[in-house]
Amino acid sequence: MKITEENIANADDLSAVDELVSKCERCSLYKTKTKDVTGIGSEKAQVMFIGEAPGKDEDLQGEPFVGRAGQLLTELIQGLGWERKDVYIANVLKHRPPNNRDPLPEEAEMCWPYLKQQIKIIDPKLIVFLGRHAMNRFFPALKISECHGNAFRKDFNGRKQVFLALYHPAVAIYNGNMKKTLEEDFDKIPKILKKINEEGLNNNNDNNKETEQTKLF
Numbered sequence: 001m002k003i004t005e006e007n008i009a010n011a012d013d014l015s016a017v018d019e020l021v022s023k024c025e026r027c028s029l030y031k032t033k034t035k036d037v038t039g040i041g042s043e044k045a046q047v048m049f050i051g052e053a054p055g056k057d058e059d060l061q062g063e064p065f066v067g068r069a070g071q072l073l074t075e076l077i078q079g080l081g082w083e084r085k086d087v088y089i090a091n092v093l094k095h096r097p098p099n100n101r102d103p104l105p106e107e108a109e110m111c112w113p114y115l116k117q118q119i120k121i122i123d124p125k126l127i128v129f130l131g132r133h134a135m136n137r138f139f140p141a142l143k144i145s146e147c148h149g150n151a152f153r154k155d156f157n158g159r160k161q162v163f164l165a166l167y168h169p170a171v172a173i174y175n176g177n178m179k180k181t182l183e184e185d186f187d188k189i190p191k192i193l194k195k196i197n198e199e200g201l202n203n204n205n206d207n208n209k210e211t212e213q214t215k216l217f
Ligand code: URA
Pocket: 051, 052, 053, 054, 055, 058, 063, 064, 065, 066, 067, 069, 070, 091, 170
């Protein structure tokens, strides 16, 4: 079935997005997928995590971040006193690239309207990128080595949106220094949320002069 951007933009809740992804043939990954990995968590989440693409475990279980990297992400979320169901977790791609190869630009392009619609429906206060691939899908010029752990805000989906980039948990598994940095950056999430709520940083009409790529912390 040819699903158009208009079809996706008309999905008014997450189950409608799931339904479209299950029928999606916008790129060729549907031919090799086992399950759809659209996303998991609360439609009312204040924080949305975005990774790159499902791996083998995710493809088998139909849920993002359930393999080794996912275990670390789950531990980090629990370390804040939350559960996975309190946030929303998604990927740039909804179907697994064969052998975990990097997503092709045309695959990411075809999947992009789904992610934008998920963000529109959830309307998260804070979007957290897990790794540079997710971040560069939104902001191609940013370097994760320079901006990880620093919340910034930009115009997105018609309003001011606060973003935070983190190193990908899969990288942190094999590198103790990266893991420490990831843990330190992760711990900033509640403080960033507090600042967003107290200062109305997602409002278009707030008086805060900090805008494009300004470090908020
Ligand atoms: N890595 C990702 O980027 N996403 C997943 O869902 C799992 C691993």
